[in-house]
Amino acid sequence: MKTLSSILIALVLGCSLASCDSNGTTADSSKPKARGSIGEIILVIDSVKWAGPVGDELKEIFESDIPGMIRSESKFKVNTVDPRAMTRILKMSNNLIYVTTFDDKGSASQVINAQFSKESKEKAENDPNIYSLRIEDEYAIGQEVLYLFGNTEDQLIANLRKNGDRLQNLFEVRERGRLEKILLARKNSAANFEANEKLGIEINVPASYKVAKSENDFLWVRQITPSANRADISLFFYETDYTSEEQTFPVNILALRDSITKQHIFGDPEDPNSYVVSEKQIPPAFRNMVINDNFTTEIRGAWKTNNISMGGSYLGYLMVDQKKGKLYYIEGFVFYPNEIHRDALREIETILLNTNVSWTDDQGA
Structure with a gap:
């Protein structure tokens, strides 16, 4: 696994989700294929953080109701996982989101924080607009891995609120693309x-x-x-x-x-x-x-x-x-x-x- 330190250092300060793209590496054919149903997201986060204000913002982005429906249905099927419980199988998921804040001293968040170097955290501290990182095929081929982070919960919440539509659109477009390959393989x-x-x-x-x-x-x-x-x-x-x-x-x-x-x-x-x-x-x-x-x-x-x-x-x-x-x-x-x-x-x-x-x-x- 490439360290987040080397990737974050290469990022231009002030980047947004639109510019925090893939790390540019070619797919490793030795990796397994990503797995998971269309519209499913594995969200790796401390349970306390998920139950708090950060979780509320994430739910608004990924679990908000589809408009115009007879009954309540969320846009994505989100499954939350404690960082300490991540297994090899879960790491092969198609859509994987890690969420943390650097001020969180809880053991669950520390598992994610350990992937960031001191230099990376300092860069994020100096520019509060750095809040996300996308990596394709990190653990499996055809995978989207997104890291959402902040120095504090307030900072992360502000960035989530500001960029919620963009985050939502990222996965909506991605899932349509995946589904299109399946549906339109044979046309009428x-x-x-x-x-x-x-x-x-x-x-x-x-x-x-x-x-x-x-x-x-x-x-x-x-x-x-x-x-x-x-x-x-x-x-x-x-x-x-x-x-x-x-x-x-x-x-x-x-x-x-x-x-x-x-x-x-x-x-x-x-x-x-x-x-x-x-x-x-x-x-x-x-x-x-x-x-x-x-x-x-x-x-x-x-x-x-x-x-x-x-x-x-x-x-x-x-x-x-x-x-x-x-x-x-x-x-x-x-x-x-x-x-x-x-x-x-x-x-x-x-x-x-x-x-x-x-x-x-x-x-x-």
Whole structure:
């Protein structure tokens, strides 16, 4: 194991998480492959610190609720481990976070602190903005190891509060990348052909998804899983003309969504009154972003059928392609009664963010 002393000394003072990158070494083929489920984080920390203010900030970053859900579900599955109880197996985890403060004299924190040299601690003391260090493949191939530290708890808390979104995004992007390699190893070319022909967009969906409905402005693909071990996931894609900025207002996005599902998606295909609607008692959460140079609004919420007892969670994106003068609404929704929806929503997010609404015929299918 490389010492944190040599790595920290090489860092530029005042670095943030964005600049505290990998140590640049090549992967050691003799190391084992990292292990662990998607979205799982092993957090190595003194139990007293986890139960205190530092733990509260970490929980806000990694265990905060996914917005728009029917019930409380955290963004990541966090398992805390006492530093003194770390085993070889645990050190092979995909996502490993060590947390300590240099003023902590407890035996658990001292196990982590012993990895920092006196010179490293002095550098951190002289620049309170140094609070994190990323090392890839430290114990296993394909691993992300993150050290979060501070001279005092107050200093560490301040940095966590300031950089919480960045820390959260680091693991969200990483886990989507891991999942993408698994999901899109085999793609449904027929579904992509339908999207090209009917909507003028390029989609990437796993081979396990099948086309349920295809029209000139609408495509529905579905992964039907009668097993209780996997969620029933549907994805749909819709195109219309972009005529006004008002179409991107949250109230109008919600109205558009409900108009699409009322026309196309039913809990019981034989019952026209069983169409899908947004759950109004749980306010959806909206977030603006830019994806592939297109203004995009993310919406997370809950759905139900109009007249039968079915419901679940959904994640959608309204995308504007001003060059084409088109507005696209793409969504994935989950039916998985009494089970956790977090993994299914991450799957939906990974697939939908691989959609290219700016696709044109001259780009090829």
